[in-house]
Amino acid sequence: MSDRSDEVTKPRDTDDLLEETDRLLSDAGLEAGSDETSASTDSERGHRPNETHASTAADDSTRRVGLRSWLAADSYFSPKAFLAFVLLLGTGLLAGGTTIPIAGRIIGILGVAFAIGLLTSKRRYLELTAAGTSVGAVSAVASNAFLAAAGSFQTVVAVGVAVGLVASLVGYYFGRDLRTGLTREIE
Structure with a gap:
């Protein structure tokens, strides 16, 4: 002092x-x-x-x-970013599911969310998690249509939402963390 x-x-x-x-x-x-x-x-x-x-x-x-x-709702949630993230995460889910047989969809969502966090400068946690949960729920219902029709619809949707939420949040968080580490001044 x-x-x-x-x-x-x-x-x-x-x-x-x-x-x-x-x-x-x-x-x-x-x-x-x-x-x-x-x-x-x-x-x-x-x-x-x-x-x-x-x-x-x-x-x-x-x-x-x-x-x-x-x-204003625009200051908290951007519909354009949400739609872009839905398309990107859906593409990552499909690419991961076709290339990696076990847990490929989760890895696809995680990888795309990581890339989005690494490349974007503005914080978009709300849009990305909403997109991740949406893609996860639709994917779970589409891949387990028989179980959903047999009476376990809520369980299938809940698992899809949870997986999409966790994969997108973890990927985005670590992508933003790496971006912060790369752009911060060295003391």
Whole structure:
């Protein structure tokens, strides 16, 4: 630890701190608190509490747009990425199933998920796991159609979902981990 004796602090007035806080919050598009708090700080500075500010409407519209974009489904789930992952994982499942006789489908999903994690920079865990579970469920029902028709449909789907989920998550996680290791600065 270093000694910080070379730093000099100057005493500041409470009004200066309040003005600087209000200025910083208004630059960020936020308000200083509730109506009661802003009324008391306005009255302390000599402003009337009923005085309207022109920037209040602009701040409210900015806050609403920010809240709308925060609540938008596109910020959490991308349908385009989901469809692309379904196609990629389905291709990996088919390729793995045709080339490797035992556990080839699982290895195919795992390998494609690993490659996706290695190549993509944006985190897409939700889309990839949804695609993995979908591909796993459809594949399990298609390959075990007789069991599904005989009354074990829920069991077949549950096993397919579990296998697809685990294979896609593990592959994607290790792909992202390797990507992080390759792109991180060496200290």
